[in-house]
Amino acid sequence: MSQPHSPPPPPAQPQPPNMTDLLKKPRRIALGCEGSANKLGIGIILHENDTSTVLSNIRHTFVSPPGTGFLPKDTAAHHRSFFVRIALQALRVANITIPDIDCICYTRGPGMGAPLTSVAIAARTLSLLWNKPLVGVNHCVGHIEMGRAITGASHPVVLYVSGGNTQVIAYAEQRYRIFGEALDIAVGNCLDRFARTLEISNDPAPGYNIEQLAKQGGRILLDLPYAVKGMDCSFSGILTRADELAAHMKSGGKGPDGEAFTPADLCFSLQETIFAMLVEITERAMAHVGSSQVLIVGGVGCNERLQEMMGAMAAERGGSVYATDERFCIDNGIMIAHAGLLAYETGFQTPIEESTCTQRFRTDEVLVKWRK
Amino acid sequence: MTEPATEFPPPKILTLSPAHKPILITQGAEGRLYKTPSPFQPDQFCALKYRPPKPYRHPILDARLTKARISSEAKVLDRCYREGVPVPAVLAKDAAAGWMMIEWIEGEPVRVGINKWLGERPEDDAVVDHSQEDETPLIDLMKRIGVAVGALHRTGVVHGDLTTSNMMLRPWADDRLPNGHGDKAEKAKAVAGDVVVIDFGLAMQSQSDEDRAVDLYVLERAFASTHPRAERLFHHILDSYRGAFKKAPGVLHKLEDVRMRGRKRSMLG
Ligand SMILES: Nc1ncnc2c1ncn2[C@@H]1O[C@H](COP(=O)(O)OP(=O)(O)O)[C@@H](O)[C@H]1O
Numbered sequence: 181m182s183q184p185h186s187p188p189p190p191p192a193q194p195q196p197p198n199m200t201d202l203l204k205k206p207r208r209i210a211l212g213c214e215g216s217a218n219k220l221g222i223g224i225i226l227h228e229n230d231t232s233t234v235l236s237n238i239r240h241t242f243v244s245p246p247g248t249g250f251l252p253k254d255t256a257a258h259h260r261s262f263f264v265r266i267a268l269q270a271l272r273v274a275n276i277t278i279p280d281i282d283c284i285c286y287t288r289g290p291g292m293g294a295p296l297t298s299v300a301i302a303a304r305t306l307s308l309l310w311n312k313p314l315v316g317v318n319h320c321v322g323h324i325e326m327g328r329a330i331t332g333a334s335h336p337v338v339l340y341v342s343g344g345n346t347q348v349i350a351y352a353e354q355r356y357r358i359f360g361e362a363l364d365i366a367v368g369n370c371l372d373r374f375a376r377t378l379e380i381s382n383d384p385a386p387g388y389n390i391e392q393l394a395k396q397g398g399r400i401l402l403d404l405p406y407a408v409k410g411m412d413c414s415f416s417g418i419l420t421r422a423d424e425l426a427a428h429m430k431s432g433g434k435g436p437d438g439e440a441f442t443p444a445d446l447c448f449s450l451q452e453t454i455f456a457m458l459v460e461i462t463e464r465a466m467a468h469v470g471s472s473q474v475l476i477v478g479g480v481g482c483n484e485r486l487q488e489m490m491g492a493m494a495a496e497r498g499g500s501v502y503a504t505d506e507r508f509c510i511d512n513g514i515m516i517a518h519a520g521l522l523a524y525e526t527g528f529q530t531p532i533e534e535s536t537c538t539q540r541f542r543t544d545e546v547l548v549k550w551r552k
Numbered sequence: 553m554t555e556p557a558t559e560f561p562p563p564k565i566l567t568l569s570p571a572h573k574p575i576l577i578t579q580g581a582e583g584r585l586y587k588t589p590s591p592f593q594p595d596q597f598c599a600l601k602y603r604p605p606k607p608y609r610h611p612i613l614d615a616r617l618t619k620a621r622i623s624s625e626a627k628v629l630d631r632c633y634r635e636g637v638p639v640p641a642v643l644a645k646d647a648a649a650g651w652m653m654i655e656w657i658e659g660e661p662v663r664v665g666i667n668k669w670l671g672e673r674p675e676d677d678a679v680v681d682h683s684q685e686d687e688t689p690l691i692d693l694m695k696r697i698g699v700a701v702g703a704l705h706r707t708g709v710v711h712g713d714l715t716t717s718n719m720m721l722r723p724w725a726d727d728r729l730p731n732g733h734g735d736k737a738e739k740a741k742a743v744a745g746d747v748v749v750i751d752f753g754l755a756m757q758s759q760s761d762e763d764r765a766v767d768l769y770v771l772e773r774a775f776a777s778t779h780p781r782a783e784r785l786f787h788h789i790l791d792s793y794r795g796a797f798k799k800a801p802g803v804l805h806k807l808e809d810v811r812m813r814g815r816k817r818s819m820l821g
């Protein structure tokens with residue numbers, strides 16, 4: 181290709197923030213971009229003294245047809261085509277102007293490669309266009325920090341449960357340390373895949389529809405393998421067995437009591453078993469670190485049955501459960517803005533030439549400088 | 553360990569003799585542990601481990617898990633005890649009622665001892681100069697842990713939940729204790745004692761290198777997250793494990809694979 185014009189001069193790099201100036205600013209504002217899975221989210225947060233205020237939190241979800249999962253390519257295309265629309269809406273709702281923004285935050289990982297990249301490119305573009313520093317954020321840390329900010333849980337054990345992650349986390353010495361996790365597939369993935377087996381709708385989310393269906397179950401508890409190892413657990417054996425039971429049901433098979441059983445019975449049994457496992461590993465971590473607070477974050481954390489079970493466990497330990505609703509539980513841009521701004525306020529930023537994404541990015545890799 | 557927040561009704565077995573009031577020691581991960589005079593030797597104490605019904609769990613699932621876990625825990629303890637692994641002896645059990653009575657182990661969990669040694673300073677490990685410090689007492693404790701785990705694996709048992717909370721440090725008689733006074737001697741006393749492995753609620757019988765390696769991996773991760781400042785000494789556990797257990801080389805080889813898998817594990821599901 182011929183180049184008729186000389187290449188444009190390299191864009192001016194945003195200067196690192198002068199920390200004393202930044203912290204003297206009474207109002208600090210960040211825009212956060214999230215797209216590690218099938219939700220595209222853009223949110224704008226305001227930090228004022230010690231308070232955080234959500235100025236806007238807009239999300240658009242890529243919903244795939246029943247019986248299918250979301251593919252990276254299609255998801256990335258969805259994020260690309262909605263980014264500008266969602267960003268403009270976030271700015272409009274927040275009612276701020278571009279000079280008000282201190283930094284642009286984006287999800288570095290973990291997540292699916294193509295969707296992550298599409299949103300990172302858009303974030304880089306905003307950074308260059310508006311001459312704002314970039315801040316790369318760990319998605320899991322975003323969930324934790326937003327959960328703490330919304331619920332006021334100061335030093336909780338965190339259960340992070342989503343389509344891609346199952347982790348029991350506690351803070352110690354400047355890191356969110358992983359005490360337990362799923363050894364194979366994530367709990368949300370198990371639910372999503374079982375929804376596909378039953379061809380339940382993915383709208384608004386497969387897990388949500390399983391939860392609704394489970395409410396009609398309860399007549400019997402079907403026997404599923406219970407797989408806990410210390411503070412770790414595994415879900416693939418359960419999924420295999422649940423799939424087998426579903427096939428048995430579809431071919432007119434009977435349950436252990438000689439009666440037919442329904443998709444609702446299956447959803448009920450699946451939830452009761454896997455949530456009991458999650459509560460058990462969380463309780464073990466609480467006993468281990470001596471905490472009575474538990475914070476549930478991540479998309480599966482919206483599940484009211486899980487919250488109820490966790491609440492019963494925490495109450496017995498003299499503590500309580502903290503959970504947020506779908507605005508913050510489900511992937512969103514505001515948590516990226518919030519966690520990014522916390523890091524930015526300690527002097528952290530991501531130079532544009534290092535503003536990559538990574539599919540694997542462990543929660544305990546992040547130095548949590550903003551906590552004691 | 554979390555202090556029990558409310559008064560719990562003790563299991564029925566502990567209400568039969570009103571003269572002896574059981575003391576609730578901890579509400580552990582899933583069980584409550586009581587200290588009570590032994591019905592067999594009233595001048596001695598015993599520990600009663602009670603798994604109360606879990607209100608959050610479906611009653612059928614709950615009954616199934618409770619019964620299976622008490623039975624299997626007692627069975628594994630018996631086996632270890634018979635083979636000379638340092639564990640509490642089982643005195644009595646009622647699996648359906650959810651309790652077993654075991655030997656009382658004096659002392660504190662290893663976690664408490666190590667944390668006493670490390671002190672409370674939340675410093676960045678990198679800036680602490682360890683070269684000045686004599687770490688022998690802590691290293692010796694790590695070695696005793698490795699020996700205990702080696703003995704356990706030798707009997708064909710994997711623990712399933714190896715953490716420093718699930719090991720007790722049974723104090724030595726005075727003549728074995730480190731002598732001297734002052735801070736240094738106090739620190740050394742914090743990590744003195746025999747390692748007794750407890751809490752076999754998730755244990756199983758297995759001879760496979762893979763299962764044993766996962767056991768070590770669980771311990772390694774629990775150790776790193778519980779005692780980040782002593783993480784660099786963890787290898788002493790593995791070194792003494794190697795010395796204590798003939799089949800250790802194969803297990804440690806497998807441990808590398810398990811670690812790799814852990815690190816490479818997709819966060820995506
Ligand atoms: N035999 C024992 N003697 C004295 N203390 C014990 C004994 N067994 C357990 N404990 C204490 O009780 C706590 C909980 O017991 P554990 O068996 O680990 O139950 P859980 O399964 O609830 O973790 C231990 O951390 C330890 O402090």
Ligand SMILES: [Mg+2]
Nearest residue numbers: 580717718751
């Ligand atoms: Mg225990």
